[in-house]
Amino acid sequence: MSKSDPVGDAENSINLEELLPALRDQTTRVLRSTGEYASGMARIYVAMRPLASLINRRADITEPELHNALDTVFIALQDHPLTSQLTRLTRRLREDNILPNEESTENLLRFLLDQVTARSVIPIPEQVTEEFWSFFNDLMSEPELKGLGEISLDVARIVVNAYEPLLVEVINQLKHMRDSNNRHLKGIVSQTDVLRSDLDIFRRQIGALAYIRQFFDTDPEDFKAQAEIVAQMVREFGPFFIKMAQVAASGSDFLPDEISAALEVFQEDVEPMTPAEVEQAFVESFGVLPGKRYYDFDASKPLKSGSIASVYIAEKPILNRRGRQELKTVVVKVGRHNLEREFLIGKTVIKLAILSSQYWAPHSKLSPFLSSWLDQVDVFVEGFRAELDFEAEAAVQARFAERANYTGGWHVPEVYQTTRRIIEMEYIDAARGLGTAFRDMGRRKSLRSRRKVGRAFLHTVMSHMFIYQEFHGDLHPGNLLVDEQQGLYFIDWGNSVDLAPIWRPALRYLQAIFAADAEAITDAMIALGTHPEQLQGSRKTMLALVDEALKEARLPPLGLDFALVLYQEGLDGLKRRLELAMGLGAIMSRQGIVINSDYMHLSRSIAAMLGSYLGIYSGVSRVALVQDLMIVMCRFPSLEGYRQAIGYRKRLLRQVARDLPVGPAARKRTRLPATA
Numbered sequence: 001m002s003k004s005d006p007v008g009d010a011e012n013s014i015n016l017e018e019l020l021p022a023l024r025d026q027t028t029r030v031l032r033s034t035g036e037y038a039s040g041m042a043r044i045y046v047a048m049r050p051l052a053s054l055i056n057r058r059a060d061i062t063e064p065e066l067h068n069a070l071d072t073v074f075i076a077l078q079d080h081p082l083t084s085q086l087t088r089l090t091r092r093l094r095e096d097n098i099l100p101n102e103e104s105t106e107n108l109l110r111f112l113l114d115q116v117t118a119r120s121v122i123p124i125p126e127q128v129t130e131e132f133w134s135f136f137n138d139l140m141s142e143p144e145l146k147g148l149g150e151i152s153l154d155v156a157r158i159v160v161n162a163y164e165p166l167l168v169e170v171i172n173q174l175k176h177m178r179d180s181n182n183r184h185l186k187g188i189v190s191q192t193d194v195l196r197s198d199l200d201i202f203r204r205q206i207g208a209l210a211y212i213r214q215f216f217d218t219d220p221e222d223f224k225a226q227a228e229i230v231a232q233m234v235r236e237f238g239p240f241f242i243k244m245a246q247v248a249a250s251g252s253d254f255l256p257d258e259i260s261a262a263l264e265v266f267q268e269d270v271e272p273m274t275p276a277e278v279e280q281a282f283v284e285s286f287g288v289l290p291g292k293r294y295y296d297f298d299a300s301k302p303l304k305s306g307s308i309a310s311v312y313i314a315e316k317p318i319l320n321r322r323g324r325q326e327l328k329t330v331v332v333k334v335g336r337h338n339l340e341r342e343f344l345i346g347k348t349v350i351k352l353a354i355l356s357s358q359y360w361a362p363h364s365k366l367s368p369f370l371s372s373w374l375d376q377v378d379v380f381v382e383g384f385r386a387e388l389d390f391e392a393e394a395a396v397q398a399r400f401a402e403r404a405n406y407t408g409g410w411h412v413p414e415v416y417q418t419t420r421r422i423i424e425m426e427y428i429d430a431a432r433g434l435g436t437a438f439r440d441m442g443r444r445k446s447l448r449s450r451r452k453v454g455r456a457f458l459h460t461v462m463s464h465m466f467i468y469q470e471f472h473g474d475l476h477p478g479n480l481l482v483d484e485q486q487g488l489y490f491i492d493w494g495n496s497v498d499l500a501p502i503w504r505p506a507l508r509y510l511q512a513i514f515a516a517d518a519e520a521i522t523d524a525m526i527a528l529g530t531h532p533e534q535l536q537g538s539r540k541t542m543l544a545l546v547d548e549a550l551k552e553a554r555l556p557p558l559g560l561d562f563a564l565v566l567y568q569e570g571l572d573g574l575k576r577r578l579e580l581a582m583g584l585g586a587i588m589s590r591q592g593i594v595i596n597s598d599y600m601h602l603s604r605s606i607a608a609m610l611g612s613y614l615g616i617y618s619g620v621s622r623v624a625l626v627q628d629l630m631i632v633m634c635r636f637p638s639l640e641g642y643r644q645a646i647g648y649r650k651r652l653l654r655q656v657a658r659d660l661p662v663g664p665a666a667r668k669r670t671r672l673p674a675t676a
Helices: 006-012 016-056 063-078 081-095 102-119 126-137 148-162 164-176 181-208 210-217 223-237 239-250 257-268 275-286 339-360 367-388 390-407 443-468 503-515 518-528 532-553 562-590 597-616 622-659 664-670
Strands: 309-319 325-335 415-418 422-426 470-472 480-482 488-490 496-498
Touching (some): 016 063, 063 148, 063 164, 148 164, 148 339, 181 223, 181 339, 210 223, 223 239, 239 339, 275 325, 275 422, 390 415, 390 622, 443 480, 443 488, 443 597, 443 622, 503 518, 503 562, 503 597, 518 532, 532 562
Antiparallel strands (some): 325 422, 415 422, 470 496, 480 488
8 A cells, every 4th residue: 555645745735725815705706796786686677667657657758758767777787797798708709809809890991991992083192091091090099899788788779769759659558548448459559560661661771781782892983883783772772861862962073973863863853652652641631532632633643753752733623713613733742651760760770880880890999980970860860850741841831932922033832731741832834953944955045044043043042041041951953943934943841941040150160160270160169069068078189189180281370361361272272171171070070079950951951052053053164153153242232132122012012901991891891971
């Protein structure tokens, strides 16, 4: 029997002095982790109290109340220890290249930059791409990337946020079931049916993303093939993206001719509604089919079809001044079905695409941009959703029609009747869209007509801005009509811009840009944000970034000699200052600034307006354009003053005529009493 080795036994024996502290630390970590899990669950239960209170109370709930209650729940979920553990797991998987990481993101960006360089119409110098990477590497970074748990919660929050209005309706109807079960049960079933149609919209819009890959697979020089893919992708996405294509077409000077032509199609005509959809709109609005209200109404043959509505011509019986019935030609604008859902889901798809990029292309230096874009999408889409309310559109159109009637020089169709989805208005005979109005003219007549319409357009827009401080919010060429006498008609008033509350901050920003004043630019940028008071804390950082941007732009400040400096710089200097104004938007995104929807709407409207104005002068020399610009600016005060005086005289005469005692009843009231 062998004897044991005392030295080996000592080495293999368990040292209690070393084991006990390790066991104590491990037990402490387990207890602490258990406590954190328990406290995290307790916080979730506490966070659910406001939501439970809303559901249990007898009074109806509102969207802001539900939104705040859901935010409380999601914040508690994000603070749970499980979420942080998933973040650590995600970091390890990215370090091992199992999940996309910062290196793969930079490779993806290099691929995209190479694609842009290869497909650019204008050659991009190598110095520009090097400057981009220098700029990219200098961006601020966040301490860590989002983990799988955080991304999953963000995705869930976006989807729930899209359905908050529907959830409010369903919860309120469930509350009402206490009083009348059957009627509200049918209402709930109809609301849940919305989910089925939403699923079809989701599939169609997400399926359209496949065209992006086809676009990159084409030859960079084959603009015709690229244009066909872009047009098909926009059609697949539906009304919301058609509206975005119309905005993009307004800046067609910056796009290849083939792609510009493909997008301009959406300004003139879009696939029309089906006859069944048109009839359903009439039943919803009036309770009858269109044939019961109009003669010669053909639901299968619209005069024009857009992203929001289709337009039809019909004959309507009315009573004339003599009390006899006669037929009057009218225009009937019918809104598309389910537009609210199309826009809501379109916004959700964009936000999910942006958020998913934080998983597929994770990079700490991209996180500030993506977070800012998520909030900016809501602001951007809200400007489009304003066009869905036809009753509000009719009110704006009626207001501008009255102004046009008094002052003259421009025209707006009169509104006869309106509902939530249908507007009945005046028919403009022999008027054509801006894109075709000058097509059949000789060159000399075309040039004269274009200049006449261009001067009228510029004068009208200036009067809207400076006199009424309100103007058309979507003046792309499809919303301008020209008659045979070159009279200008403004149609489709679903969007209007109220300048009264926003023109001062916007003007201060442009003044600061032209003056190259870093302090003024920083203050103006803060004023353009949705929460200016919260942005004051990062003012020093923004000021340093603006200072650096001004140094790189090499723009001298403008003083009292601004006219001389601008003249010496010429068009190149003006272009560099405008590029600086747009380029500073990147600084806003890096600081998490979400631009106010009014300013987003203003910039989009001005871009469409400039696109239409330059489109009118297509084929006209720049010298003639500058001459007309100077003529309008010099004549504006006197001509507009004369028109306003004529308008005031018309109003006064109409008021006097309204108050005059006319008619048999008035003569009877004013007859002198008979003498005895």
